[in-house]
Amino acid sequence: MSYELVRGTRDLLPDEVRRWRQIEEAFRAVAGRYNYREIRFPVLEHTELFTRGIGEATEVVGKQMFTFPDQKGRSLSLRPEGTASAVRAYLTAGLHINDPFQKWFYLGPMFRYEKPQKGRYRQFGQYGVEVFGSLEPSVDAEVIGLAWTLMTELGLRGLRLKLNSIGCAADRAQYHEVLRAHFAPSIGSMCTDCRRRLDENPLRILDCKEPVCQAFIAEAPGSADHLCADCSAHFAAVRAHLDRLELAYEIDPRLVRGLDYYTRTVFELVSAELGAQDALLGGGRYDGLVETLGGPPTPGIGFAGGTDRLALVLESKPMDEAQIDLFLAALGDDGRALALQLADALRRRGVRVDLDHRGRKLGKQLAEANRLNARTLLVVGDDEVAARRGRLKTMATGDEREVDLDAAALADALEGA
Ligand code: AMP
Numbered sequence: 001m002s003y004e005l006v007r008g009t010r011d012l013l014p015d016e017v018r019r020w021r022q023i024e025e026a027f028r029a030v031a032g033r034y035n036y037r038e039i040r041f042p043v044l045e046h047t048e049l050f051t052r053g054i055g056e057a058t059e060v061v062g063k064q065m066f067t068f069p070d071q072k073g074r075s076l077s078l079r080p081e082g083t084a085s086a087v088r089a090y091l092t093a094g095l096h097i098n099d100p101f102q103k104w105f106y107l108g109p110m111f112r113y114e115k116p117q118k119g120r121y122r123q124f125g126q127y128g129v130e131v132f133g134s135l136e137p138s139v140d141a142e143v144i145g146l147a148w149t150l151m152t153e154l155g156l157r158g159l160r161l162k163l164n165s166i167g168c169a170a171d172r173a174q175y176h177e178v179l180r181a182h183f184a185p186s187i188g189s190m191c192t193d194c195r196r197r198l199d200e201n202p203l204r205i206l207d208c209k210e211p212v213c214q215a216f217i218a219e220a221p222g223s224a225d226h227l228c229a230d231c232s233a234h235f236a237a238v239r240a241h242l243d244r245l246e247l248a249y250e251i252d253p254r255l256v257r258g259l260d261y262y263t264r265t266v267f268e269l270v271s272a273e274l275g276a277q278d279a280l281l282g283g284g285r286y287d288g289l290v291e292t293l294g295g296p297p298t299p300g301i302g303f304a305g306g307t308d309r310l311a312l313v314l315e316s317k318p319m320d321e322a323q324i325d326l327f328l329a330a331l332g333d334d335g336r337a338l339a340l341q342l343a344d345a346l347r348r349r350g351v352r353v354d355l356d357h358r359g360r361k362l363g364k365q366l367a368e369a370n371r372l373n374a375r376t377l378l379v380v381g382d383d384e385v386a387a388r389r390g391r392l393k394t395m396a397t398g399d400e401r402e403v404d405l406d407a408a409a410l411a412d413a414l415e416g417a
Helices: 013-033 049-056 059-063 083-092 137-153 169-189 192-200 204-208 210-220 229-244 307-314 330-349 362-371 381-388 407-416
Strands: 044-046 065-067 075-078 104-113 123-132 161-165 263-268 280-284 298-307 322-332 351-354 374-380 389-394 401-402
Touching: 013 104, 013 137, 044 083, 044 204, 044 210, 044 280, 049 059, 049 083, 049 161, 065 229, 075 330, 083 123, 083 298, 104 169, 104 263, 123 307, 137 161, 137 263, 137 280, 137 298, 161 229, 169 192, 169 204, 169 210, 169 280, 169 322, 192 204, 204 210, 210 381, 263 298, 280 307, 298 307, 322 407, 330 351, 330 374, 330 381, 330 407, 374 381, 381 389, 389 407, 401 407
Parallel strands: 322 351, 322 374
Antiparallel strands: 044 075, 065 075, 104 123, 123 298, 161 263, 263 280, 280 298, 374 389, 389 401
16 A cells, blocks of 8 residues: 555655755745745635635635534634734734734745646635735835845845736726626637636636637726825835836736735735746735724735745755765774764754664765765774874864864864864
8 A cells, every 4th residue: 555645745855855844944034134924824724814815706715715614513724825814913903993004924835726737736825914904105115025026135136016006895896897897708719717707707707718808808907096195106106116116117007916805006026937827926916804804994915925936946056065064983882882872962062973783784885975965074993982182173174183082172173073
């Protein structure tokens, strides 16, 4: 009998985890510099949070959720994204009353029942930020700037920042009518999903990936041309901030993002290196979401990026070589016993040490020390056990020095090696 991975999930083996940690650590560092604080929320939520928050007509909720009843028959879902949960956490903690302005970041797995392909999985990692409590365009620019700084820090160049505004709820209602009028004459030639979307939510037609629909979508009027005076001024102010921060963007008049909660600013970072699944990160404002989920009117803005995709884009970039401080080549039972004892004492002092556990010949152990990129090497055989002395070798230079085989003397010698 053999067990297989659940389709769309994958194991991250240690080399890949190094890459993920590089991303996660860079994200934590950058978010910290912008003074965003980490929040962790559950992987499981009541299904209704997502149907209400994200919208039933969206692909994510309509088709992609992992939903199941618990033992008492209540419908639960694995979170498909973070924003709805972040808003729920904000309300659960009563922050809308006590401390409404919050800058948060999060990291963790999300689940969507999508057709797996390169860069698209059913369990995937996201890193994201959310800011509650400000309508100011400076927040929009800060959030976008944070995303941009992260990418720069990771050494990514050639990314494109796509920007649009989809306006407030009233603008959206008006834009729906504009889109209905645009698509109605051709809807018979479009896919069955789009026929349904025309009534349900014509904005979702703009996310459609079906080839037959693309020509009609390319000609659709842009949302930014149908904004009220306030939303138009907000969009202009966001653009002016981005100009001052020297963040180059392209206006994409048909960028609307796949979730219903977005208002005003929407944006995406795309990478040419990703092929079909080119979106590295996306976000926008959601000024109505806190209210939709039962709180007072409270503006919000955020983004989420895909960790798997970022790891793919970074694949070709070198990472700092992993190194250990010392490899102990142990010979014989007594040699291994002393090597283990020394290793343990040194590790307690913060030294990164490894040793042979397989009773291998000296040649194999030396090869292992090279493979592990050990900075120094010490052979512990019968002579060394008897004399309690050994020779510490610095691998880069080949220099050797005599050392007493106790942890304090070795730790000192390592500092100078
Ligand atoms: P979204 O919440 O759909 O805006 O997604 C935000 C980001 O998460 C995207 O830009 C992708 O990088 C990533 N992402 C979304 N869905 C998947 C998936 N099924 N597999 C891998 N990454 C994904």
